[in-house]
Amino acid sequence: MDVNQAPILEFSKVTKRFSAKATADKTALNELSMSLYPGMVVGLLGQNGAGKSTLMRCALGIIEPNSGSITTLGEPVHQLSSAAKAQIGYVPQQPFGYEGFSVSRSLELHRSFYPEWDRALEDTWLERFDLDPAQQVQRLSVGQRQSLALIMAMAYRPKLLILDEPVASLDPIARRKFMSDLFELALDSGSAVLFSSHITSDLERVASHLALMKSGKLVLFKEMDSVREQVKLLSLGADDEVPGDLHVLNHQGNKVLVDNFNAAKHQSIHAESLNLEQLFMELHR
Numbered sequence: 001m002d003v004n005q006a007p008i009l010e011f012s013k014v015t016k017r018f019s020a021k022a023t024a025d026k027t028a029l030n031e032l033s034m035s036l037y038p039g040m041v042v043g044l045l046g047q048n049g050a051g052k053s054t055l056m057r058c059a060l061g062i063i064e065p066n067s068g069s070i071t072t073l074g075e076p077v078h079q080l081s082s083a084a085k086a087q088i089g090y091v092p093q094q095p096f097g098y099e100g101f102s103v104s105r106s107l108e109l110h111r112s113f114y115p116e117w118d119r120a121l122e123d124t125w126l127e128r129f130d131l132d133p134a135q136q137v138q139r140l141s142v143g144q145r146q147s148l149a150l151i152m153a154m155a156y157r158p159k160l161l162i163l164d165e166p167v168a169s170l171d172p173i174a175r176r177k178f179m180s181d182l183f184e185l186a187l188d189s190g191s192a193v194l195f196s197s198h199i200t201s202d203l204e205r206v207a208s209h210l211a212l213m214k215s216g217k218l219v220l221f222k223e224m225d226s227v228r229e230q231v232k233l234l235s236l237g238a239d240d241e242v243p244g245d246l247h248v249l250n251h252q253g254n255k256v257l258v259d260n261f262n263a264a265k266h267q268s269i270h271a272e273s274l275n276l277e278q279l280f281m282e283l284h285r
């Protein structure tokens with residue numbers, strides 16, 4: 001990760017509301033700010049409806065926020081040049097098209113849009129995902145389609161890769177292979193990756209950073225190593241107060257979830273380490 005370079009994606013106080021007829025407007029993104037730099041692999045975690053897909057669709061300029069600004073590859077997202085667009089890879093939750101074509105023909109068509117297409121990378125992933133080039137796209141299983149969508153989004157080594165639950169339909173072996181490739185690709189090509197997943201163990205394994213969303217807000221954005229070190233569940237005694245320098249994510253009874261615990265400074269407090277699944281549960285308790 002290189003924070004001395006310009007960010008690849010930058011959100012500044014972005015709010016997105018959806019109007020609803022029967023109920024009050026829904027705030028899907030609430031004053032959300034974050035920056036992604038080259039080499040970052042950011043795992044986006046949040047409950048259903050937390051705003052993850054909305055964030056991704058705003059980053060791509062598919063939907064426009066009500067307020068705030070978004071810069072993608074150095075350009076305002078609503079005026080992206082075609083050169084910038086050609087450096088973005090996106091796999092939506094539900095890919096996709098190319099029905100009526102074979103896998104190899106669909107890749108051939110897709111390839112023609114991208115001068116930077118890496119044929120060797122395409123071949124490697126076709127093999128890894130065990131995809132038959134002669135197979136018709138409409139006969140692929142859901143997971144195989146997802147694999148094809150991933151190849152199509154990644155084989156031109158985009159500078160920004162946005163993946164909305166990319167591995168939800170992949171089996172554990174394909175998932176593992178894909179996840180390690182994802183990390184390598186980002187490091188090799190100086191790309192930034194933003195991916196959402198409900199599979200916390202995947203996220204723990206490959207993400208360099210965790211972005212945690214709750215009700216449209218980004219409640220945590222941290223390097224995974226710092227998450228392990230600093231996000232703790234504290235157990236307070238009956239008369240104990242939470243030290244003022246600690247940032248509280250959730251407080252229920254005598255249990256306090258904080259994201260900036262310092263073991264040297266807060267020696268007297270009983271602090272429990274959490275894996276990502278436990279952290280998620282404690283945040284929503």
Ligand SMILES: Nc1ncnc2c1ncn2[C@@H]1O[C@H](COP(=O)(O)OP(=O)(O)OP(=O)(O)O)[C@@H](O)[C@H]1O
Nearest residue numbers: 018019026028046047048049050051052053054055
């Ligand atoms: N086009 C839309 N019109 C109205 N409301 C919408 C629209 N898109 C999203 N929303 C609402 O915005 C909120 C955030 O939705 P979003 O799809 O971003 O959540 P998510 O975190 O991706 O959820 P999931 O994990 O289920 O995919 C939800 O309350 C959803 O109902």
